[in-house]
Amino acid sequence: MNIIDELEWRDAINQQTDADGLRELTNKKAISLYCGVDPTGDSMHIGHLIPFIMLKRFQLAGHRPVILIGGATGTIGDPSGRQTERSLQTLEQIQDNVVSLTNQMLKLFVTEGDNQIRMVNNYDWTHKINVIEFLRDYGKNFSINSMLAKDVVSSRLDSGISFTEFSYQILQSLDYLHLYQNEDVQLQIGGSDQWGNITSGLDLIRKKEGSEAQAFGLTIPLMLKADGTKFGKTAGGAVWLDPAKTTPYEFYQFWANTDDRDVVKYLKYFTFLTKEQIDALAEKVQAEPHKREAQITLAEEMTRFVHGEDMLQQAKRITAALFSGDIKSLSVEEIEQGFKEMPTYEAAIEDKNIVDWLVEVGIEPSKRQSREDVSKGAISMNGERIADLDFIVSASHAIGGKFIIIRKGKKNYSLVKLS
Numbered sequence: 247m248n249i250i251d252e253l254e255w256r257d258a259i260n261q262q263t264d265a266d267g268l269r270e271l272t273n274k275k276a277i278s279l280y281c282g283v284d285p286t287g288d289s290m291h292i293g294h295l296i297p298f299i300m301l302k303r304f305q306l307a308g309h310r311p312v313i314l315i316g317g318a319t320g321t322i323g324d325p326s327g328r329q330t331e332r333s334l335q336t337l338e339q340i341q342d343n344v345v346s347l348t349n350q351m352l353k354l355f356v357t358e359g360d361n362q363i364r365m366v367n368n369y370d371w372t373h374k375i376n377v378i379e380f381l382r383d384y385g386k387n388f389s390i391n392s393m394l395a396k397d398v399v400s401s402r403l404d405s406g407i408s409f410t411e412f413s414y415q416i417l418q419s420l421d422y423l424h425l426y427q428n429e430d431v432q433l434q435i436g437g438s439d440q441w442g443n444i445t446s447g448l449d450l451i452r453k454k455e456g457s458e459a460q461a462f463g464l465t466i467p468l469m470l471k472a473d474g475t476k477f478g479k480t481a482g483g484a485v486w487l488d489p490a491k492t493t494p495y496e497f498y499q500f501w502a503n504t505d506d507r508d509v510v511k512y513l514k515y516f517t518f519l520t521k522e523q524i525d526a527l528a529e530k531v532q533a534e535p536h537k538r539e540a541q542i543t544l545a546e547e548m549t550r551f552v553h554g555e556d557m558l559q560q561a562k563r564i565t566a567a568l569f570s571g572d573i574k575s576l577s578v579e580e581i582e583q584g585f586k587e588m589p590t591y592e593a594a595i596e597d598k599n600i601v602d603w604l605v606e607v608g609i610e611p612s613k614r615q616s617r618e619d620v621s622k623g624a625i626s627m628n629g630e631r632i633a634d635l636d637f638i639v640s641a642s643h644a645i646g647g648k649f650i651i652i653r654k655g656k657k658n659y660s661l662v663k664l665s
């Protein structure tokens with residue numbers, strides 16, 4: 247299947263500058279293409295990942311991707327999709343972010359082989375341009391009239407936009423021209439809010455290289471959820487790729503909790519599974535939705551892609567242990583991941599009767615309630631039911647000397663950290 251046809255089947259195209267032209271070109275030869283990200287933070291979240299997954303699809307189809315880290319554009323800040331001016335970050339902060347993002351990208355995308363992903367940083371060519379060159383060699387090619395007409399700018403004319411952010415589109419255009427001239431790049435892809443910046447770059451290429459220059463732009467649609475809420479957000483905030491911000495277990499759970507109405511859409515859009523595999527899973531969603539096979543496959547594919555096989559297996563072990571109640575099998579690190587968002591209490595280590603201990607820790611509201619729950623068998627400690635009212639809790643019960651896990655009823659877990 248041609249890559250453009252494949253992206254169409256995956257519902258992964260929002261706008262294209264010349265669909266037929268790009269289909270023809272990608273049929274004829276392996277092209278170079280690029281997508282950029284600005285170092286506005288020290289980790290990407292899954293929203294950032296989307297265009298890069300598309301970049302990888304091009305790579306799998308034999309094309310040659312370039313990842314651009316915006317060391318220069320990041321110092322300005324893209325006004326696209328924003329209502330208010332950004333505050334500038336320090337240059338040191340941006341440099342730190344460049345390093346973190348570059349490492350994240352290398353981990354995800356760089357593989358061996360001919361169509362190895364190239365990484366570039368636009369600081370390398372942008373910092374060499376002086377202001378006279380900028381105004382004479384490039385400024386002349388941009389019309390204020392068409393810059394003002396871009397959504398990004400026109401939507402800000404009332405509330406205000408600085409000259410700095412207004413100029414952002416010029417910097418991104420210079421990138422595309424630079425990569426067209428030096429890296430043979432003929433396509434830029436990005437999120438739907440990048441349309442203005444991408445087409446502005448194409449205009450520059452045509453002005454500098456002639457109207458016959460073969461260069462294209464493609465944007466990816468915003469992912470919408472069936473329930474109308476924003477994709478990629480959880481109660482805890484964004485879903486980060488950095489395991490220190492969103493643990494692999496939380497990452498796995500995020501995908502595993504996908505609504506039946508969204509799961510096939512996500513499989514097409516996010517995973518590298520084939521049409522046959524996805525069609526088979528779509529049938530399962532219809533025939534036996536309670537088994538959640540499509541969601542589990544989605545969670546496995548995404549966790550393996552971002553965190554690797556070992557972390558996927560760990561996430562699955564935590565999921566299974568929490569489901570079955572077999573907590574003892576978990577390591578201290580796995581407990582830390584699995585219980586990050588669960589109610590957590592601190593307690594000192596000393597021998598104590600279970601009924602009193604539960605009240606003291608704060609899990610039970612009163613002795614009466616505590617006694618009732620223990621005697622009816624509603625309390626488990628580290629996966630084992632405690633129904634004996636005289637049971638003594640001691641340091642020896644702590645997993646790894648650190649944690650005691652209490653389950654009340656079927657699902658209410660609490661983590662007690664021993665101090």
Ligand SMILES: N[C@@H](Cc1ccc(O)cc1)C(=O)O
Binds near residue numbers: 282316319324421
């Ligand atoms: N403007 C893009 C990032 C980017 C930067 C430079 C480029 O050349 C391309 C893309 C964004 O905010 O998502």
